[in-house]
Amino acid sequence: MTRTVNLPDGPFTLSGTGREHLTPGVRFTSRVAYAAAHVVADPRAENVPGTPAAVDWDATLAFRRHLWSYGFGVAEAMDTAQRGMGMDYPAARELVRRSAAAARAEGGAICAGVATDQLPAGPASLDEIRKAYAEQLADVQEAGARPVLMCSRHLAAAARSADDYLDIYGRLLADADGPVVLHWLGPAFDPALTGYWGDADPVRAAETVVALIDTHPSRVDGIKLSLLDEDFEVALRRRLPAGVRLYTGDDFNYPALIRGDGEGHSDALLGVLAAIAPPAAAALRALDTGDLATYDRILAPTLPLARHLFGAPTFYYKTGIVFLAWLAGHQDHFTMVGGLQSGRSPVHLGRLLRLADAAGLLPDAELAAHRARAFMTTAGVAQ
Template sequence: MTTLTVLRADGATRAVPLAPPPAFARPRTPLASRVAYAAAHVVPKAHADNTPGQPAEIDWDATLAFRHHVWSWGLGVADAMDTAQRNMGLDTAATRELISRSAAEAASVGGRVVVGVNTDHLDDEVVSIEQVVDAYAEQLHHAEDAGAGAVLMASRHLARVAQSADDYRRVYREVLSKAGAPVVLHWLGTAFDPALEGYFGSTDTDVAAATLLQVIEANRDRVQGVKMSLLDADAEIAVRRRLPASARMFTGDDFHYVGLIEGDDEGHSDALLGAFAALAPNASAAIQALDRDDVDEYRRILGPTEELSRQVFAAPTYYYKTGVAFLSWLNGHQAAFQMVGGLHAARSLPHLSRIVELANGSGALERPELAAARWHELLTINGVDTTVTDAAAATPAEAAVEAPSSEAVPA
């Protein structure tokens, strides 16, 4: 039996059985019961100066191939968002090129793509309300000219300059009036970006939600939905139940997405998740199960991935990108575990080990033998002896891992 070496925080190792690859199948027809986007990461050139503060040098072949991987599973791609290291290594020039390239690739295969629109190209940290509107409009026009849908991301500049909820209502009204097609709004919580505290005019979630809903209600024909990333399922459900029929709720809750996407008698959330970048086959197979009205299969496939996602998005949550890129490397979607801005060093080996262990147990290792080999090489490079393990630490009950499967007909 092939085993996987896992590393504890105290430096001890143990062996667990390596699970077989999951038996998921790509969909033959478009996913129907839910709209799902995976917020994709970027792959840098491995030989580039991937250190903090340096311009991003992107490996475009690997970066775009990953997007084709997501599209092949029937999911849409949400690009140039926080998963792609906006404000954490992806500079303005690279962001704009990423949007143009991703939109062109989407058009070539009929894939769905939305991209982040922000104000982060501004040099000054503190600007006027008028400058915020103009900055949003500049990026919005670039996205639309490229042929991509837009996600109006939360702006640090707006968070700094806004004095009240009225300022948020004004900015969104003016920016949305310039949109050529309906956009998705984005409410990003402080776990992802502490600089966004008090967004929508209040630190009280209910008060801020009221402002968000006023923006949507006043601009119904310009807003197709909202992505909520507060890691607060109750808050998301409360907003979801108050949305006009014209607007979708896209969950950005990487802790509670299984129940939110399944929904209840009063509705469900669609998905725009960084977690789905690491789980595209699982997410696709689960939604295929919902398409067949097989909720039990949906839960069986997607349920085990939520613990993995919680590990990837563990505090400090804004370093979750490291886990997404790590899983991409383990699964063979990039040649090296490298990230722009040196962010591959943002998580410890025991943290990464827990990701490997949970991915193994939830069917998220697409090529288990490759993943095990790469992980063991990383351990060896870091001085961990992968040949001496405490096999007794894994009891038969703990070690028994069954990879989820899908009943979908192989393509």
């Protein structure tokens, strides 16, 4: 079987070097690392825009077991799982329930998204938003996962001041069974979240975040930050109370942020970790032993891939995540809930194939090439 694929920019032969880091292992000790996992659609169902999500539960849970086997926690039902982009709340609730049960069986760590997406699109009152958050918080806690209080499009539209955020989040933190993870997703990931935390200027919005955490430090495990601004993240990290983690969601700058500096480091809650799990696990184990040179060497080739994968429009990164999972053999089709497989072009995905090969992410080069040829054929690139 040939390893050569005709891509839109010309033929490409895969190197077949994707087995260097295929060694599962125990959870990391120096960093907490959650990989935000995608869902595998049922290819036999009507997974088109506007229809309820139909999930292949067996393949979806198998991918989570893959992540746990490499030592990662799973960040469940987050934006990587297409929350707000094809994944409706009934399916998300079932996903959390099933994944949390699998985590208990595997001894794996799990956190899960709490949002307001059971509300219809459009305006909602602050009281309706609070009640929707509370309902999902109860669902996640009952399932046994650590809650992640995700940003809410409804709240972004309804809040009139920072005080509205402080009131709703403060009441949720008071009602939680234990510490939760806060969530700050920037407009690159979801334009509807512009101005979250009460101000379009992140520096001023950070004052609200810090005030909330300072008021409830024992109720906050950490905050996931996805603003794609390395300097801003480091500055916010240094303002957090002792014991409150900064979970980087920066898929452009994660190697340096996780590595840290003399004043601290970021932990991780990242979509890219699911795509690069084997080499990322090897890098984090090197970090556990203080081997910074090996850590840097392993992660360096993953960064160009991540920056391409999460390139603008960033919110379509899920398409590339699923494309890579298909090429790597974690699922047997390239179909997504909501029909989101159309979210990236053949040109983008062809470049992604080249970068994935360079990063050693394709353990079976012949299989990856075969599947890439099939996709490119349907896209009009003759093989």
